[in-house]
Amino acid sequence: MHTIQYKTPQLTVFESALFRTTSTLIETEEFLLLVDPNWLPKEIENLQQVVKRKQGNKPLYLLFTHSDYDHIIGYRAFDNAQIIASQAFVDNKEKTSILQQIKDWDDENYIKRNYPIEYPTVDIIIKADGQQLQIGETILTFYLALGHNFDGIFTIIDPLGIWIAGDYLSNIEFPYIYHSSDAYEKTLAKVQPILSTHSPKILVTGHGDVALTHQEILKRQTDSYNYIHTLRTSIQKGETFDFEQLMEGYDFPKIMKAFHNGNVKLLTKEWRK
Ligand SMILES: [Zn+2]
Secondary structure, eight states: OOEEEEEETTEEEEEOSSTTBEEEEEEOSSOEEEEOOOSOHHHHHHHHHHHHHHHTTOOEEEEOSOOOHHHHTTGGGSOSEEEEEEHHHHHOTTHHHHHHHHHHHHHHTTOOOSSOOOOOOOSEEEOSTTOEEEETTEEEEEEEOOSSSSSOEEEEEETTTEEEOSSSSOSSOOOOOSSOHHHHHHHHTTHHHHHHHHOOSEEEOSBSOOBOSHHHHHHHHHHHHHHHHHHHHHHHHTOOOOHHHHHTTOSOHHHHHHHHHHHHHHHHHHHHO
16 A cells, blocks of 8 residues: 555645556545556555545546656556646657566566556547646646656646656756656746746655645755756766766766766767757
């Protein structure tokens, strides 16, 4: 079963035993919204039970922050939901390989699931910054969040003041850049406008702890900017990046070295262009 990382009457942030990945449930008088239900079969079964217990006659919305396999792994465990994701998520050409990553992971870990592994079919497609979805008294505002991968979204839920950030603004991971460092910085630049427009009370990140103050959100933004800037500069000047110093702020040096090396490769490619 998941750990419950954070809870209010309308928000529960579940945390998986794996990679501290979050699954988020928002409940209002009018609907349930489940974000990125993930990882282990027992954890997903628990989410199924929680949803069943709370749903009653309310519609269930399922939101995918982006298409990385760990975030879509629980899709078909929740039927009769309205699915929300971005246009790029719909147009993703790597669907087959994403599903293969799930199947490989389950195989390597002897995992069986009581639901099929499929790529989400999206009902509500997010196409542009500022797009809104009103459900009763609640307004969801979406912003495209690219850079980590190419189909991410931020979702701000008002008036609850909840910001669902996907794999950005984590306190336990430096930026993992699979798509573009420029796009990543443009996404980070959306922090201030979002803070001033919505004044969120809580930010839920895809991996790690929720942020409860604007100060904490801004600190994470600065840390992310600094990492990208330092890495880019080191590549452009041909200097060594001080990975050991970076790791003073993070916990898992072996796996994080692999992600860092991936970033080095991508930014080197960008620099050579
Ligand atoms: Zn991701």
